[in-house]
Amino acid sequence: MGLTLREMILRLPVLFIAISVHEYSHGYAAYKMGDGTAKMQGRLTLNPLAHIDILGALCMVLFGFGWAKAVPINPNNFRDRKKGLVLVSLAGPLSNFFIAIIGAVLYGIFARFNFGSFNIEFAEVFYGLMNQLILLNVCFGVFNLLPIPPLDGSKIVGAFLPYRIYYKVLEYERYAFPVLLILLYTNILSKVLFILINPVLKSINSLINFIVNI
Template sequence: MFNIDLEGLLSLVIAVVLAMSIHEMAHGLVSYWLGDPTAKMQGRISLNPFAHVDWLGVLCLLLFHFGWAKPVPIDASYYKDRKTGIIWTSFAGPFANFLLAFVCILIYFLIFRLTPQFALTGIGTFIMSTLSTSATLNIGFGLFNLIPVPPLDGSKILFAFLPDDQYYRFIEGSPFFMLVLILLIYMNVLNVPLAMLQNNILQFFINISSMILGL
């Protein structure tokens, strides 16, 4: 009665959980490097998905392509330069997603080059599907978080030119900003530009991987 692609669903769940986990871990790790022990003390500098994943956020991402993880606790008072620390910590999450996407693509083509027969087996097909899904989803997740609307990371990075007092008030966000974000998602205003950027970045990573591997 229901035609469910369990293999595809499992690949997607793995990709979503991994994207959220590495994104949040990167926030915590960079914050720790900048002197803030909060994330480390709470066990958030880890790839353990149970430390980061909000399962309602995962479900929403699977169903509506909009989700979230548990925010990593950050105490900017530990930073030597609070504003700069917030910017670097915020950028770490999307950067980790882009880096993981590139690694997935590189491994994908490496498997095809070294063991093309394996790529056509049952387990090989699943691994290739998971790598492909992870690459695409991580790029999308990284781009989404760079949208300059609080509470997303992009607002903390792209509005760094504001005076300090305005900057901190702005990045704290408000119900108004969240409403704007929800409306943008609901009206599909972001779909076309995000899809275009996602495809361009994906193709760029593919080209770089092909050059590295001599394909």
Template sequence: MGLIRLLINDPAAFFMLAVLLLYSVILHELAHGWVAFKMGDETARWLGRLTLNPIRHLDPIGSLMLLIVGFGWAKPVPVNLENIPQPQRRKGLILVSAAGVTANILIAFLALLLWRLLAPEPGGLLYQVLYLLSYINILLAAFNLIPIPPLDGSKILMGFTPESFNRVLIQIEPFGFFIVLGLLLLGALNPVISAFQYAIITFISLFLPG
């Protein structure tokens, strides 16, 4: 039952996985706020969210889901695109939305690069940490690329689509969580997530040595 069983059977492995999951999600959200800040929106900084302090980012429901099913989320870092000058606003939407996914892909790349360079002993602690770090971040990136609100993929898409289509996505967003959850339970999103995972792994492989 998610991480609860792991906590009972192997507390050390639970702690390691929980920390990796937690900070992978936090860095995903932090990336959104940092890019928005660089583009002129200081909302995240004003609210004290440009920090690695996990307490500032923990979401009660997301943390509970992490324990129950092994997959959760942090509180979204607040972003106000109205603070980005109008000529840059659509570009800002794309860059801010893509920042979280980019952070996860970068973390996965660094983990796999270290795995390739250090060649850790199979089954050892370093082997497990690097494997889990790459796996978790590739999965997070793939999941967030799904173009259903409120996931990042929908916001990236909105940066390229006309306002009439974007209004439809905005209307869907209040129900998006339940739509995504329902599709996940039905297994309908598995092929989409797998396709994104394959694309991400292929992309990362282009930059790994020999």
């Protein structure tokens, strides 16, 4: 992707935010649905060290797409199993989109009132950080909504499948992960993702322009 050293450095704090909020949201949603597994295992936290998967984090820094250590959940504890699976799976990606929107609002306000004129160097770092905050969270959110095991999208689809078929799919989950890595490495998946991501980024850019032109 031709990342500069500066962009890679700016991605690190953004990576911690994206992963921490994503996984915390899964755990919190599960807790509200009746499953305290994540809390009991110390995963209901915003501490990034509890959630980071080294390979997934490296892929996020290099490619913009990656994963974290999945928060443990037990769907059998949900008050409503199907509803619980859907809400818990959606919670992570939706939290990333929410962070991206916050980044867009901050970017727009900063530009609208020309705060950068007071300190150009700070403005460059701020805009770079917000760009990475928006881009990485949108990429992380969209990527996790793909219906490919073990991503969140596959769990959303699985919630609507008959139990027999769903558990049959789970048997092949371990084979899906290496395929996912190959698709990322060969850029096949990246091309598909960029098609899905572009409309989201355009919408966020429209939000920034709206704020700037108020």
